[in-house]
Amino acid sequence: MSVEPIKKLYATMPEKLARARKKFGRALTLAEKILVTHADDFNVQVWERGKAQLLLRPDRVAMQDATAQMALLQFIQAGKKKVAVSSTVHCDHLIRAQSGAKEDVQRAIEENKEVYNFLRSAARKFGIGFWKPGAGIIHQVVLENYAFPGALLIGTDSHTPNGGGLGMLAIGVGGADAGEVMAGLPWEVLHPKLVGVRLTGQLKGWSSPKDVILYLCGLLTVKGGTNKIIEYFGPGAATISATGKGTITNMGAELGATTSIFQFDDKMAAYLSITERDEWAKLAKANRENLMSDPEVMAHPEKYYDQVVEINLSELEPHVVGPHTPDLARPISKLAAEAKEKGYPVQLKAALIGSCTNSSYEDISRSAHIAQQGLKAGLKAKAGFLVTPGSERIYNTMIRDGFMKTFETMGGTVLANACGPCIGQWKRSDIQTKESNSIISSYNRNFPGRNDGNAETLSFLASPEIVTAMAFAGTLDFNPVNGTLTAADGTKIKFEPPRGEELPAKGFAKGEEGFEAPATDGDKLQVEIPPTSERLQLLKPFPRWDGKDFSKLPILIKAKGKCTTDHISPAGPWLKYRGHLDKISDNMFLGANNAFGAEPGKGTDVLSGESGLTIAAIARRYKAKGIGSVVVGDENYGEGSSREHAAMSPRFLGVLAVLVKSFARIHETNLKKQGILPLTFADPKDYDRFEQADRVSVVGLAGLAPGKPVEVVVHKSDGKDVRIMANHSMTEQQIGWFKAGSALNALN
Ligand code: MIC
Ligand code: SF4
Numbered sequence: 001m002s003v004e005p006i007k008k009l010y011a012t013m014p015e016k017l018a019r020a021r022k023k024f025g026r027a028l029t030l031a032e033k034i035l036v037t038h039a040d041d042f043n044v045q046v047w048e049r050g051k052a053q054l055l056l057r058p059d060r061v062a063m064q065d066a067t068a069q070m071a072l073l074q075f076i077q078a079g080k081k082k083v084a085v086s087s088t089v090h091c092d093h094l095i096r097a098q099s100g101a102k103e104d105v106q107r108a109i110e111e112n113k114e115v116y117n118f119l120r121s122a123a124r125k126f127g128i129g130f131w132k133p134g135a136g137i138i139h140q141v142v143l144e145n146y147a148f149p150g151a152l153l154i155g156t157d158s159h160t161p162n163g164g165g166l167g168m169l170a171i172g173v174g175g176a177d178a179g180e181v182m183a184g185l186p187w188e189v190l191h192p193k194l195v196g197v198r199l200t201g202q203l204k205g206w207s208s209p210k211d212v213i214l215y216l217c218g219l220l221t222v223k224g225g226t227n228k229i230i231e232y233f234g235p236g237a238a239t240i241s242a243t244g245k246g247t248i249t250n251m252g253a254e255l256g257a258t259t260s261i262f263q264f265d266d267k268m269a270a271y272l273s274i275t276e277r278d279e280w281a282k283l284a285k286a287n288r289e290n291l292m293s294d295p296e297v298m299a300h301p302e303k304y305y306d307q308v309v310e311i312n313l314s315e316l317e318p319h320v321v322g323p324h325t326p327d328l329a330r331p332i333s334k335l336a337a338e339a340k341e342k343g344y345p346v347q348l349k350a351a352l353i354g355s356c357t358n359s360s361y362e363d364i365s366r367s368a369h370i371a372q373q374g375l376k377a378g379l380k381a382k383a384g385f386l387v388t389p390g391s392e393r394i395y396n397t398m399i400r401d402g403f404m405k406t407f408e409t410m411g412g413t414v415l416a417n418a419c420g421p422c423i424g425q426w427k428r429s430d431i432q433t434k435e436s437n438s439i440i441s442s443y444n445r446n447f448p449g450r451n452d453g454n455a456e457t458l459s460f461l462a463s464p465e466i467v468t469a470m471a472f473a474g475t476l477d478f479n480p481v482n483g484t485l486t487a488a489d490g491t492k493i494k495f496e497p498p499r500g501e502e503l504p505a506k507g508f509a510k511g512e513e514g515f516e517a518p519a520t521d522g523d524k525l526q527v528e529i530p531p532t533s534e535r536l537q538l539l540k541p542f543p544r545w546d547g548k549d550f551s552k553l554p555i556l557i558k559a560k561g562k563c564t565t566d567h568i569s570p571a572g573p574w575l576k577y578r579g580h581l582d583k584i585s586d587n588m589f590l591g592a593n594n595a596f597g598a599e600p601g602k603g604t605d606v607l608s609g610e611s612g613l614t615i616a617a618i619a620r621r622y623k624a625k626g627i628g629s630v631v632v633g634d635e636n637y638g639e640g641s642s643r644e645h646a647a648m649s650p651r652f653l654g655v656l657a658v659l660v661k662s663f664a665r666i667h668e669t670n671l672k673k674q675g676i677l678p679l680t681f682a683d684p685k686d687y688d689r690f691e692q693a694d695r696v697s698v699v700g701l702a703g704l705a706p707g708k709p710v711e712v713v714v715h716k717s718d719g720k721d722v723r724i725m726a727n728h729s730m731t732e733q734q735i736g737w738f739k740a741g742s743a744l745n746a747l748n
Contacts (some may be wrong), residue, residue, distance in 0.1 A: 001086070001145065001146055003279050003280060003283065005059060006148050006151075006283055007283060008271050009037065009059065009151070010150065010286075010287045010290065012037065012281060013037055013150070013287065013290040014029050014290065016036055016037045016042065017033055017036065017037070017290060017557070017720070019036075019042065020032070020033075020036040020042070021294075021623060023047075023328070023434070024047065026296075026304075027295070027297050027304065028291075028293065028294050028295035028297070029194060029196075029231055029294075029297050029304050029305070029675055030167070030231060030233075030261060030262055030263055030264075030292055030293045031092060031169060031192075031194055031222045031229045031231050031292040032194075032292070033150070033262075033290060033293075033580070034150060034152055034153075034168070034169045035054060035055040035169070035191075035289075037150070038056045038057050038058065038059070038152040038169075038625050039054070039055070039056060039057075039569075040055035040056060040057050040186035041055070044358045044412050045234075046301050047191065048191060049191050049192065049193045049194065049306065050190070050191065050193045050227065050306075051190075051191065053188055053189070053190060053191070053731050054188065054189050054190070054304070055186040055187070055188055055375065056152060056186060056187050056188075056189065056715075057152075057186055058085060058152045058153060058181055059085070059086070059151045059152050059153060060085060060087065060088075060151065060152075060153045060154075061083070061085055061086070061087040061088075061140055061151065061153070061154055061155070061156075061158065061178050061181055061182055062087070062088050062090065062142050062153060062154075062155040062156070062158050062176070063087065063089050063090070063155065063156040063157075063178055063458075063554060064090050064091075064092055064138040064155075064156065064644070065089065065091045065092060065093050065094050065115065065116075065133075065578075066088065066093035066094060066095050066176070066177050066423075066571070066578045066667075067156035067157060067578070067642060067643060067644070068089045068090075068119055068156060068576050069115065069175075069443055069578050069579035070117070070175040070503075070539075070578065070579070070581075070644055071156050071176075071178040071182075071535065072089075072118075072119070072122045072126075072158045072175075072179070072205070073536075073539050073579065074175055074176050074539065074744055075122075075178075075179040075182050075266055076122070076125070076527065076538075076745070076746075077179075077539060077744055078179060078180070078183040078747060079748075080126075080182075080183050080621075081126075081182070081522075081523060082126055082127040082251060082522060083126050083127050083128055083182040083183075083446025084181070084182060084183065084184035085182060085184075086129075086182055087127075087128045087129070087178075087182055088128060088129040088130070088131060088141075089119050089122075089123050089128055089129070089130050089131065089370050089632045089746075090131040090136070090137070090138035090139055090141055090142075090499065091116060091119065091130075091132055091134075091135070092131075092136065092137045092417070092418045092419050093418070093419045093423055093425070093571075093575060094108055094111075094112045094115065094133070094152065094425070094575055094576070094721070095108040095133055095416045095418035095419070095420060095425060095428070096108065096111075096420070096425040096427060096594075097386065097388070097415045097420035097425055097426050097427070097428045100413055100414065100415065100619075101395070101414055101415055101416040101417070101625060102416075104415060104416045104418075104420075105133055105416045106458065107420075108133050108134075108418075109133055109730070111278070111576070112133070112576070113534075114128075114528075114533050114536060115535050115536065115576075115578075115579055116133060116537045117528045117538065118527065118528050118529055118536050118579065120395070120516065121525065121526065121527050122526040122527045123310040123516070124516075124518050124519040124520040124522060124525055124528070125518075125519065125523075125525040125527055125566040126182075126522060127518045127522055128182075129515060129516070129734055130420075130515070130516040130517075130518070130535075131313075131514055131516075132514040132515075132516065133416075133418070134392070134416055134417055134418065134514060134612035135391070135392055135394075135417065135512075135513065135514025136389075136390055136391030136392055136394075136417045136418075136514070136517065137356040137359075137388075137390045137391065137417065137419060138155065138157055138160075138356065138357070139155075139157070139159055139160065139163070139250060139356040139390075140158075140160035140162075140356055140359065140391040140417075140670055141247075141390075141391055142155070142162070142163055142170070142377075142391030143162060143163060143165065143166060143243070143277045143600045144391055144393060145275070146643035147163040147165075147166040147168050147170065147361055148166060148167075148168060148272070148280050148284065149167030149264040149268060149278075149284045149291040150164060150168065150169075150264070150284070150287070150290065150291045151163075151168040151169070152168065152169045152170075153168060153170045153171070153292065154170075154171050154172075154173045154177060154178060154181060154187055154498065155170060155172055155173070155178075156170055156172075156173060156174065156175050156177075156178045156530060156642055157170070157419065157641070157642055158172035158253040158641045158642045158666060159250045159253050159356055159357070159444060160170065160172040160173075160259075160261050161249045161250060161253055161257070161259040161261075162249060162250035162357075163244045163246070163249070163250050164245070164246070164248075164249030164252070164259055164260045164261040164262060164529070164541070165242050165243060165244070165245035165246025165247070165248070165250075165252075165262060166242055166246070166268050166271065166272070166290055166508070167263065167264040167268055167284075168202075168259060168260055168261070168285065169229070169258045169259055169261055169598075171189070172253060172259075172260060172642045172666055172674060173187070173642060173644050173669070174644040174647070174665060174666060174669060174670040175246060175644050175645075176290050176392075176644060176670070176673040176674070176743055176744065177669065177673070179439065179744070180738060180747070182267070182655060183747075184693045185747075187343070187577060189258065189669075190227050190258075190337075190614055190665070190729070191714050192227050192228050192229045192257075192258040192259075192727050193227060193306040193307075194228065194229050194231060194302070194304070194305045194306055195220075195225070195228050195229070195230045195231070195305060195306065195308075195309065196231050196301045196305035196307070196308045196309070197216070197230055197231065197232045197233070197234075197309045197310075197311060198233060198234035198236075198301060198308060198309070198310050198311070199212070199228065199232060199233070199234040199236030199237045199240075199311050199313055200234055200236045200310065200311070200312050200313065200314075200433075200578075201235075201236050201312040201313040201314030201315065201316075202236060202239045202313050203239070203240070203313045203314075203476065204313075204314065204467065204497075205315045205316050205481070205497040205621065206318045206332075206463075206465065206480065206481050206497050206498065207313070207317065207365075208244070208247075208318070208366070208463040208464075208465060208498075209240055209244030209245065209247045209248050209606075210247055210248075210251075210357075210358060210442065210462065210463035210464075211250065211252075211316050211317070211318050211320075212240075212248050212311060212313070212316065212461060213247065213248045214251075214253070214319035214320070214321050214326075214329050214461065214462070215311065215316060215329060216255065216309070216311070217231075217254050217321055217326045217329055218319070218321065218327055218328070218329025218330070219268060220256065220327075220331075221255075221257050221310075221319055221327045222254060222325060222326065222636055222639055223255075223256050223635065223636040223639070223664070224255050224256065224258055225252060225255030225256045225257030225258075225260075226255075226636070226662075226664065226665055227258060227665055228258060228261055228306070228307075229257065229258050229259070229260065229261065229383075230249075230252050230255050230257050230259075230260040230264075230288050231260070231261055231293070231305070232245070232248065232249075232254065232260065232262045232263070233262075233263050233297075233298060233458075234298075235299070236260070236311070236312075236313040237262055237263060237265070238266070238267065239266045239313070239621060240262075240267065240269070240576045240694075241267050241360070241362050241503070242267045242268045242270070242271035243271065243360030243361070243362055243363070243504075244329060244360070244362060245262040245267070245268075245358075245361070246619060247357055247358055247360070247363075248260065248262075249261060249262065250356060250357045250444060250500060251326070251357060251697075252342045253446045253640075254326040254327070254444060254445065255267065256636065256639065256664050256665060258665060259512040259741075262567065263291070263292040263293060263430040264288060264292055264392050265285055266289035266712050267616075267672075268281075268284070269281040269284060269285055269501075270502075270503060271503065272284065274504070274507060274508065275393075275508065286399055288370070289637055290387045290467060292386050293399055295519060297608050300550075303425030303439075303468070306657040307511070316331065316460065317331035317333060317376075317481075318331065318332045318333050318462065318463060318481065319331055319332065319459045319462065319463075320335050320440070320460050320461065320462045320466070321446070321642075322446045322459055322460035322461055323344065323446060323458035323459055323460055323688075324446060324447060324448050324458070324459070324562075324567070325439070325446065325562065326445065326461060326512040327442070327593050328447060328673055329369065330403075332462070332479050332480075332481060333479055333481065334476035334740060335477070335479070336478075336479065339342055339477055340477070343357055343434055344458055344475050344642065345437050345438045345458065346438070346475050346477055347437070347438065347474065347475055347476075347540070348382075348383040348438050348439065348440055348470055348471075348474050348476055348533060349383055349384060349430055349437045349438065349439055349469035350383050350384040350385075350386065350428075350430065350439040350440075350441075350474070351381070351384070351385050351386075351388050351439070351440050351441070351467045351468070352385075352386045352387075352388070352392075352421055352422075352439065352440075352441035352442070352443065352451075352467065353367055353385075353386075353388075353441070353620060354386075354387050354388035354389055354390065354415075354420075354442065354464070354465040354466050354467060355390070355422045355441070355442065355443045355444070356390055356419070356444075356598065357417070357442065357443055357444040357709035358442040358443075358463070358464045359388065359389050359390035359391075359464075360390070360394070361394065361397060361501060361502070361503055361504050362463075362500050362501065362503075363442070363463075363464045363500075364387075364394065364398055364403050364445075364464070364499030365401070365403065365501050366464070366465045366498035366499065366500030367403075367407075367464045367467070367498070367499045367500075367511065368402075368403040368406045368407065368458070368500070369465075369499050369500055370465050370468040370469050370472075370480075370495060370498050371406045371407055371409075372406055372466075372467055373493070373496060374410060374469075374472045374493070374495075375410055375524075376408055377485075377487050377491065377493040377726075378453060378487040378488055378489060378491075379410070379472045379477065379487055379493065380411050380472075380475075381410045381411035381412060381471040381472060381568070382441075382471070382472060382473065382474025382475075383414075383470070383471050383474045384430055385410060385411055385412035385413070385421075385468075385471040386412065386413050386415055386417065386421060387407050387412055387413070387414045387415065388413065388415045388416070388417070388419070388420050388421070388422070388424060389415075389416075389417050389618065390417060391417055392417055392507075392510070392511040392512060392513065392617075393440075393508045393509070393510060393511070394417070394439075394509060395414075395417050396508070396509040396510060397504050397508050397509045398414070398453045398512040398642070399509070400506075400509040400719075401504065401506075408469070410472070412471075420497055421441070421443075421451050421452070422441070422444075422451065423444045423449075423450070423571045423572070423575065424451060424452065424453055424570070424571045424572025424573070425449055425510045425571075425572065425575065426451055426452050426572075426574070428452050428534075428678065429740070430456075431454070431457075433454070434454060434455075434456050435454070435456060435671050436456040436457075436458070437456070437457055437458070437459075438458045438459075438460065438476050439457055439458070439459075439460070439462040440453065440461070440462060440466075440467050440470050440476070441459065441461060441462075441467060442461065442462065442463060442464035442467050443678045444461065445461075445565050445566075445640065446459035446460065446461050447566040447573075447591075447640060447720065448560070448567075448591065449566065449570060449591050450566050450571070451527040452571070452572075452680055453572045453573065455591065458478070459553070463718055465498040466480060469495055470557075472485055473485055476599060480495050481497075482494070485543075493640070516593070524634040524696065531644070532541040533579075533580070533581050534577075534580065534583065535576060535577065535580055535585075536579040536580055537579065537581055537582060539581065541741065541742065541744065541748075542652075542669045542674065542675050542740040542741040542742045544739065544740055544745065545701075545738060545739045545740075545741060547652065547702065548701075549697060549698060549699045549700065549702075550628065550630070550656050550657060550696070550697055550698040550699075550701070551626050551697050552695035552696070552697055552715055553627070553630050553657075553695060553696050554606045554607065554627065554629050554630075554695060554696075555596070555606075555620070555629065555630055555631070555632055555690060555692065555694060555696060556589075556603070556615060556618060556619055556630065556631050556650075556655060557592060557594050557596070557615050557631055557632070558588050558590045558594060558595040558596055558631075558632040558635065558690055558692075559589070559594065559595070559631065559632065559633040559634060559660075560593045560594065560595040560634060561593055561634055562614060562634070562636075562639070563592050563593075563634060563637050563638070563642035564637075564638070564639040564641075565592055565638055565639070565640045565641040565643050565646040566588065566640055566641065566669060567590075567591035567592040567593075567600075567640075568588065568589055568591070568592060568638065568646040568649075568650075569587055569588065569643055569646040569649055570590050570591050570645075571641075572588050574587040578645065580624075581648055581649070581652050581720075582652070583732070584645055584649060584650040585615070585616055585619075585645075585648075585652050586614070586616045587617055588616040588619065588649040588653060588725075589601055589614075589615035589616070589648070590614065590615070590616075592615070594615070595632075595690075596691075596692040597611070599612070601614055601615060602615070603615050603618055604618070604678065604692065605618045605621050605622075606629070606692060606693065607621070607622070607625070608621070611669050616649075616653060619650075619654055619655070620653060621652035622654055623653055623654040627654070628654045628656040629654055629656065630654055630655065630656060630657045630658070630659060630696045630698075631650060631655050631657075631658045631660075632659050632660070632687065632690050633657070633658060633659070633660035633661070634658075634660065634661050634687065635661045635662050635669065635684075636659040636662055636663070637658070637661070637662065637663050637664065638664045638668065638670075638671075639664040639667070640664070641666075642666045642670075644670040644674065646670065647667065647670035647671045647673070647674045647676060648670075648674050649677060651674040651675060651676050651742075655676060656676065656677060656698075657677040657678075657679055657696075657698055657710065658671055658676055658677070658678050658679065659679045659680075659681065659696075659726055660678075660680060660681070660687075660744065661681055661687055662678065662680055662684075663678060663682040665681065665696050668729070670706075672737055672738070672743070673742060673743040673744075674742050674743075675737060675738055675740070675741045675742040675743075675745070677701075677710075677738060678728060678730075679698070679710060679712070679726035679727065679728050680710075680726060680727050680728070680729075681724065681726055681727075682709060682724070682726070682727055683725075683727040684725060689714055689722055690714060690726065691716070691717075692716065693716075693717040694714050694715060694716055695712040695714075696712060696713070696714055696715070698710060698711070698712050698713075698726075699711045702725065704728075704730070704735050704738070705732075706730060706731050706732055706735070706737070708723070709725045709726060709727050709728075710722050710726050710727075710728060711723060711724075711725060711726075712725070714727050733746075
């Protein structure tokens with residue numbers, strides 16, 4: 001990437017920041033600096049946290065293969081010749097981990113030929129950079145090649161905030177958002193509130209950057225960051241490597257945060273330099289004060305942030321979170337007792353390190369240090385040990401510096417530079433179907449069924465060095481900090497705390513880069529979609545709203561408890577249909593717990609009374625009869641990923657409204673974009689009023705207006721009506737999307 005856009009951005013910053021300071025009458029935080037410098041029109045923009053809708057101009061768009069398909073299919077519908085903003089596609093999610101890097105990539109290329117051809121041809125035609133399968137995981141590739149301090153990037157993946165480790169605002173969005181920005185429109189987002197996290201002290205011993213975010217997940221919970229930007233600062237921040245910062249901001253997604261960011265510092269400059277971007281590092285240093293919060297903010301954070309959290313790194317213990325949710329956190333010293341008390345299977349079946357969250361040189365070298373100690377003592381991994389490097393650079397450097405050999409000697413398998421087991425692309429042969437078992441990884445998400453499609457797998461998350469030590473122990477009740485293991489010859493071993501290098505002393509080894517530039521004459525090219533494809537299907541516009549109230553609709557499902565996008569639209573084997581709306585819709589709600597049914601993913605066709613049907617089958621029956629339906633849900637509905645299939649499938653199969661206690665940000669936007677009415681109970685207790693035999697009406701839709709509650713009528717089977725109120729967060733424009741049938745329809 002050329003340095004020119006960076007120069008241009010930095011050159012405009014002083015004037016724009018001065019204007020903002022004047023308008024706000026105060027100093028600015030870093031996040032605010034980036035927001036104001038990327039405003040579509042600063043003068044008309046309203047700046048009110050938690051209230052205003054921001055219209056922003058991102059510097060760049062990044063898409064991964066599983067979400068790029070819908071993003072590009074929607075972009076195609078907009079009828080543009082070329083993307084208006086620098087964009088890239090990264091082939092990482094569709095590679096199944098089975099027998100090791102080389103074979104897995106080869107197999108993926110065969111199996112996903114149609115999809116890769118589609119993505120490659122669309123990228124070539126529309127001016128988008130294409131990263132081949134095996135080149136690396138989107139967030140690592142972005143960090144190594146595109147991220148720079150002060151930038152605004154949107155990515156069709158919830159862990160896009162990984163780029164916050166290099167001081168940029170990197171935000172996860174649905175494909176429709178990406179499609180619009182590529183088509184030249186500004187990007188819209190609710191003005192986030194700001195949380196300041198002040199770090200003091202310094203990490204030591206076993207504690208690592210991962211523990212900062214695992215601890216915060218426990219503290220703030222999975223919805224604590226919703227519609228907020230988390231800004232890290234303080235003397236402790238400067239002691240954390242850029243990649244360690246990336247781990248922390250990456251997993252801010254688990255707090256539901258809009259994004260997370262660190263202030264520019266020398267660690268970032270060092271990372272830019274070692275990834276062959278010395279000129280960028282120099283530019284950033286020369287513009288340092290614009291890439292950090294103003295000094296007044298640092299001196300009195302409580303005046304500038306909506307909430308301030310303090311963490312003393314020196315006191316932070318290594319943490320483990322899980323199972324099933326990333327906010328079930330505890331220091332590792334408490335895990336053994338809790339596992340016993342709660343009856344978690346103590347034997348660890350698998351330990352997995354790497355992923356987009358934790359595969360930096362620092363992570364790998366610290367883990368290798370643990371591995372070397374174990375090997376020296378004569379230990380072998382007792383649990384399956386899998387390593388997913390984040391990129392070609394990391395992979396080749398691991399080989400050159402001997403880490404690969406170390407991991408393989410301990411019994412590990414190095415997988416492709418891809419998502420693999422993190423997203424259910426994992427063919428396990430070590431457990432029976434539905435066997436209850438424990439695994440531990442250095443990934444970021446641990447929802448039921450996510451890694452291996454088995455909801456009975458208990459997935460725990462920890463730092464890669466802890467995970468490596470646990471692989472030797474093979475049990476969940478081992479505490480590497482002070483525990484001992486016994487080697488085959490009976491000697492007892494206690495691990496020394498991990499040591500590693502932040503950055504490779506010899507620089508990164510480079511392999512095949514895997515980048516393909518777009519064509520210069522894209523206009524003449526065709527996008528490849530075989531008409532008979534089972535993997536890809538051109539989209540048809542959703543129908544417009546017919547102007548009528550929703551009347552007496554059946555409840556398709558009443559989701560009980562956690563209902564993430566992994567519950568609504570599971571990945572794993574379903575990833576192959578991410579470009580085929582009709583086919584993928586058969587997975588709809590397969591993982592969700594239905595308050596009206598004993599088995600997850602199943603329910604009753606209330607029109608015929610037949611039960612034990614998949615939710616998708618029921619929806620298809622209603623759709624065939626021309627009847628819409630509603631979905632009722634709990635707190636933080638749609639938590640997790642950015643996949644808009646979790647909104648498109650319901651829309652495609654006739655869901656008209658989703659009524660929940662609260663929403664996760666990206667999913668709520670995705671619902672709005674696809675023309676579904678997202679409502680929240682004015683009184684969350686009303687959730688309890690909904691019974692299977694009820695019918696639901698949403699009335700007064702013609703008068704839908706921003707900030708105005710909507711009336712919902714629950715028609716009981718005994719003939720009584722219960723009237724309740726629901727809120728929505730739609731702006732005038734978003735109401736327009738609803739009326740048009742989708743945001744895309746509103747464009748055309
Ligand atoms: C995830 O980590 O859940 C994913 C898979 O990367 C998703 C994107 C997707 O579902 O394709 C995400 O984080 O947005
Ligand atoms: Fe891939 Fe997992 Fe990272 Fe998502 S969280 S981008 S699936 S490695």
